[in-house]
Amino acid sequence: MSSKIEITRICEFCKNEFTARTTKTLYCSLKCSSRAYKARVRQAKIDKSENQTKQVKNVNLEAIKAKDYIDVNLASNLLGISKRTIYRLIARGELDIAKFGRRTIIRRCDLDSFFSTPLDQALLRPVQEFPGIENCYNIMQIQQKFKISAGALYTLIQRHGLAKYSIGKFNYVAKRDIDIIFNAGDYEKD
Structure with missing residues (x-):
């Protein structure tokens, strides 16, 4: 029909x-x-290919989540942020790490506790006022006075959380803070 x-x-x-x-x-x-x-x-x-890729990524994330200690690469994959951002968090002292030679290891509990603390507390650190150029050393003066290399000096400044002030092309640090670190003893007590 x-x-x-x-x-x-x-x-x-x-x-x-x-x-x-x-x-x-x-x-x-x-x-x-x-x-x-x-x-x-x-x-x-x-x-089908995209689903397989997602499954492999999820398996990797599950394996990462099961570990107690992870390196910076795995942490960046887990959090979805760059490695540089994680290194910045470490440099600011917001993430605790352990070093094994050149390898940086982060505990999962430290990573989890970073996100459990309110961000306002991390961002609201007191800002030190600029004491004036006459009450500051520039980096070259500190190196010459205390006979220390630039790398070691910057490490000390970072470790002690000292405020650096940039004026023009020079960086300044308060004399009082530097004298305390190097036990110079000639600082004034308030």
Whole structure:
């Protein structure tokens, strides 16, 4: 039995208008039908590949979450932030670390406790006022007076959390703070 129905439809693939002889016809031609089939197969392969990738990533995250100690690379993958950001947190003293040679290790409990503390407390550290240039040493003066290298000096400043003041191209540190660190003894007590 043949049908003499003529229905105006729009092709699902090329979006052109065509006359269909059945109510179930989706495509205007065999060419559009085969192209649509190939597109469906291609998309199914892409979706399958993406699902496999997500599963592998989730397995890796689960393995990372199970570890008590992780390195900076794993921490950056776990948190979804860059390694440089983690190193900045470490430099500011907001994350505790352990060093094994050149390798930096972070405890999971320290990483978890970092996010459990309110960020306002970490951001609201008291800011020391600039004491004036006459009450400060520049970096070169400190190096010459106490015979210390620039790297060691910056490490001490960072370790003790001393405020550095940049004026022009020079960095200054309060004389009182430096004298306390080097036990110079000639600082004034308030």
